[in-house]
Amino acid sequence: MKSTVATEEIAAPYAQALMSVAQSNNLTEAFGDDARSIVGLLSGSEDLRNFFDNPFIQIDTKKSLVNRLLSDDTNAFMRNFLMLLVDRKRISFLEPIMRQYLSLLRELNQTVLAEVTSAIPLSEAQEQAVIEKVVAMTNARSVELEKKVNSDLIGGVIIKVGSQVIDASLRGQLRRLSLSLGS
Numbered sequence: 001m002k003s004t005v006a007t008e009e010i011a012a013p014y015a016q017a018l019m020s021v022a023q024s025n026n027l028t029e030a031f032g033d034d035a036r037s038i039v040g041l042l043s044g045s046e047d048l049r050n051f052f053d054n055p056f057i058q059i060d061t062k063k064s065l066v067n068r069l070l071s072d073d074t075n076a077f078m079r080n081f082l083m084l085l086v087d088r089k090r091i092s093f094l095e096p097i098m099r100q101y102l103s104l105l106r107e108l109n110q111t112v113l114a115e116v117t118s119a120i121p122l123s124e125a126q127e128q129a130v131i132e133k134v135v136a137m138t139n140a141r142s143v144e145l146e147k148k149v150n151s152d153l154i155g156g157v158i159i160k161v162g163s164q165v166i167d168a169s170l171r172g173q174l175r176r177l178s179l180s181l182g183s
Helices: 004-024 028-043 046-053 059-069 076-087 091-108 124-138 170-182
Strands: 111-118 142-149 156-161 164-169
Touching (some): 004 028, 004 076, 091 111, 111 124, 124 156, 164 170
Parallel strands (some): 111 142
16 A cells, blocks of 8 residues: 555656646647546556556556557557656556646646535536535636535535635534534
8 A cells, every 4th residue: 555645745846847838839728638537447447547556567568558459549749758757667657647737737727626416316406506605615717626426425426625624514413403402
């Protein structure tokens, strides 16, 4: 298991370098799309993460898989960046690097990330209401939602923006009621 601090120390310079290349070539949003795809792919596949983490798998084998995973329209700069990570034996840090890049992109675009956990998937109207609430809270220009479903909530939502948490779930309301009745 990799240390979070060590991972962040390794991921940050690579993410900043990728952002620098993206900005100088007017590709920040295109790289953002690629980064979201890569994060989705890696977070959804433990086998893929284990493959990249395995030091006994040859570099050429890893490069071959990276090429197969990337679509034909993946930018050459991004493709070269991923090959550099394989060559430098840093491909196991791909997910944190891409997450850090997305964080830099949000900062550049004055966008905040709101993690929304709900008992059932939110409708478009509900998502819009959450976005409006977060914009009012943070004065951000835009909001990016990371949606999760947790049936344990029974109903309502939990919204997390940075260190702020708004617990409007039924479970949270019941917990607060229980605490107030107990005192």
